[in-house]
Amino acid sequence: MSMQHMTGGGRGGGMGGGGTMRLFTQDSSVTDHHLGRSTLRRILTFARPYRARLAFFLVLLALDAAAGAATPLLFKYLIDDGIAQGDGRLVMLLAGGAAALALVSAGLSVAERWVSSQVGEGLILDLRTAVFDHVQRMPLAFFSRARTGALVQRLNGDVLGAQRAFTSTLQTVVSNALTIVFTLAAMFSMSWQLTLLSLVLVPVFVLPARWFGRRLAALTRRGYELNADLGQLMNERFNVAGAHLVKVFGDPARESEQYAGHARALRDLGVRTALLSTWFRVGLTTVASLAVATVYGLGGLQAIGGTLTVGVVVALTAYLGRLYGPLTAMSNVQVDVMTALVSFERVLEVLDLEPTVAEKPGAADLRPAVAEQGASVELDGVVFRYPGADEVSLASLESVATLRHDPTADTLRGVSFTVPAGAMVALVGPSGAGKTTVSQLVTRMYDPTEGTVRIAGQDLRDVTSASLRDTVGVVSQEAHLFHDSVGANLRYVRPDATDAELERALRQARIWGLVTSLPEGLDTVVGDRGYRLSGGERQRLAIARLLLRAPDVVVLDEATAHLDSESEAAVQEALDHALAGRTSLVIAHRLSTVRAADLIVVLDDGVVAEQGTHAQLLARDGLYADLYRTQFADRSSDADGGEGAEDAGVAADRKPTATPEPTIV
Incomplete structure (x- = not known):
């Protein structure tokens, strides 16, 4: 059984594919975050223009899950009623049905991707333009305090995270839930004993997965921090002003070593992440193989004893590939959903910051x-x-x-x-x-x-x-x-x-x-x-x-x-x-x-x-006269003279030169 089946949610393709591994890299700390009802209502308002397409999307997911669940049943009948009975016509008919279901599933996958991309990209456009337009109305003080990188992150990372709430997250939850329901229904109908045995092995999947998920989340957060530090370093050194400062005062060897230090840390982190991910995949594959071996062993004995048919054993093992991946993914669904919703909340946080300088309704043309x-x-x-x-x-x-x-x-x-x-x-x-x-x-x-x-x-x-x-x-x-x-x-x-x-x-x-x-x-x-x-x-x-x-x-x-x-x-x-x-x-x-x-x-x-006026303020001998004398006293006594000397009444007959004019603060 391939890891695509084990980690791909309800099916192997489309936008939900690889859902479990993606979920395990999310930050599980978001599960402690609570969203208010008003925030949830506002989130739903962004989906209102896409209600019809979202409904169609859900229908496609249901059809795809049903088609996926029907395929092992066809194999059961093909083996038991076709091959075992020597009915070549039925074998060809059922094989053609399996091929047709595969084509239908492929078409449904394309349709799901088309609809989800329309909804997702539409939401990205809506959110980005809303945030950009709102930020443009913010006062100058806002820009003097906010980090530019943080604002860009709201328009990129957080907007994409918010979009996932209505596309990949929705697909993962619905598709996995339907897949689990259809799969368990089919398995119970064939052998409730082996089905219960299969469910007993679920904690062996879920508990290690959650532990690996926490470790991978910690490594992922550290990777974000290191990448941010590296990006900040490059941004400061590669803009014109920063590059000039480095060339005037910097040490190329020190700069290279500083960059290499960050890059080495990222390399080491990448090695650890890759190794941990490999252990996780190997562990899941091993446990999945043990589950398949158990079903084949016990199911095979029952088939020999006449309790089960060979087709049922084959179908049950096929269903295992559709069961453990979705079950493991659903055990982390809270993290995935909350991650997307918290990104939405961070976008709304910017939209809720009211500009201190705003145009009045009905403002007049100046x-x-x-x-x-x-x-x-x-x-x-x-x-x-x-x-x-x-x-x-x-x-x-x-x-x-x-x-x-x-x-x-x-x-x-x-x-x-x-x-x-x-x-x-x-x-x-x-x-x-x-x-x-x-x-x-x-x-x-x-x-x-x-x-x-x-x-x-x-x-x-x-x-x-x-x-x-x-x-x-x-x-x-x-x-x-x-x-x-x-x-x-x-x-x-x-x-x-x-x-x-x-x-x-x-x-x-x-x-x-x-x-x-x-x-x-x-x-x-x-x-x-x-x-x-x-x-x-x-x-x-x-x-x-x-x-x-x-x-x-x-x-x-x-x-x-x-x-x-x-x-x-x-x-x-x-x-x-x-x-x-x-x-x-x-x-x-x-x-x-x-x-x-x-x-x-x-x-x-x-x-x-x-x-x-200039003359009046000099005659008043107040602050302006003090500023004037402070700035121009030296020039007034300069042998070359100039405008400052003329205004001070000194050397008025001297010819002005091309020396720069003195300045007032």
Whole structure:
């Protein structure tokens, strides 16, 4: 009797094949987990669109189990009524019937796979799109806390585990249960004594199987951990930033040894798993062979004595091959079912995490108000604290036991100022004063804890997300580019943009010459995060992307903070064009940006310390003047001079040089 019969559930093919061995590699700890009724009801809602196909699937399983159970009966009659009686016509008829049943079973297997794949792949699509769409609506704080790998696992591993609840798990349970019922009914009808003897041997299968299952589960969990460590190591070393760090500071021999250590551990674990699995298979085969030998021995004696026929003995041994595999698999069915349902619960856990920034029902379109009133920006009594971990994240996504509930202090406290339509306001202040937080509130990455943020007089909580994205554009310190072509990165903000429109935006961003010099022009792939380009080139592409979108409000978050003087000058020229005629909120670090601002808002410890023009704030001799003197005192006394010297009233008659402009924090 082959191991396919012993471990293949009710039959040897189809989606349930190999069910027992698959079950033994599941984590049996899930049997201690309890699912609420509401969770089970929600799980069933995902199956509602597939009710008809699931019902048809169950019918196919029943027919397949019945066909499988009928085959040994045909062999019984073929031997007893055909061969023993010398009836060649009956032999051929019954042999043809067995062949027909085999063809029917094969057709049923194909039909089962077709239906189960439709249901399974449909569920995967439904779950993946539901999770992906929901995660996209999560606030920025969610992504700052959750591990990317854990999110990917929810969309891959857990979704596949949830899908198994309605396909392979359902098939395994139903198919094995029907196979056991049909097989036992047929066996009892032929010899209840030998059938009971066969059942007495079941614990010899089940108990070792459960022990092996626990051991294999422990090895499987360890394998997952080692593979995760190895994947994390490769991910960190193979991305561009990690590879650069390794080449600058790393030791190739140490890196190789670290990788080899993880790989050796996986090798040793694989050897242990293979050996344990082999012992398990050998044990099952041995016990199965003993059971067959027992039936043949006792059944043969009864056949000699005339109590049984030869056909009954042959049929009983054939039924043994259909009995022990399903019985052993059903002994672990709780583990299999709970594993699939717990995966479902982990998917629902993500779907149940409510976004802290959500679009209101009936939200208004912001664009008509901007067209009518202009794109003014107003912060009115804004108080803001960053949400705690328990408000925006899940412990399982952060690899912690529980999320901390430590109260966070207010980052902004009563901040109020207005940026008139078409004006430029510069935000300055010490590090940690709240400048970036203000920019994130204007783009509605977060909602204020108290107070209101308005554009064109409209509370951002009352407008649609799409119209806000059309109205506000951002260029940050780190211009992120996807691993795609130049053209695809630009068209991300306007998929319908023509090549002529791309060229115009690139010319305005002062980077068209570079693009034309690239090997494939607009079709040149920029590499992971755009690292095939320099920092200044990435920033100018980001500005071209902004110009292509043509927003009414531009937020610049220290867009030239980390550039060299030459790149900074090129980017600033592009920014000057991008800001022309637009309302702009600039987290400033360049003196020329501050001097050009219509209003400077000085933030300190989350409050507005001062407001005014550059000259007014210098005359007031407050925090801004202190920041100015701290940043520019050395340059003011420099013999080469520059803008900083002119504003300080020092060496005003000196000719400015091409030295980089000093910066404000």
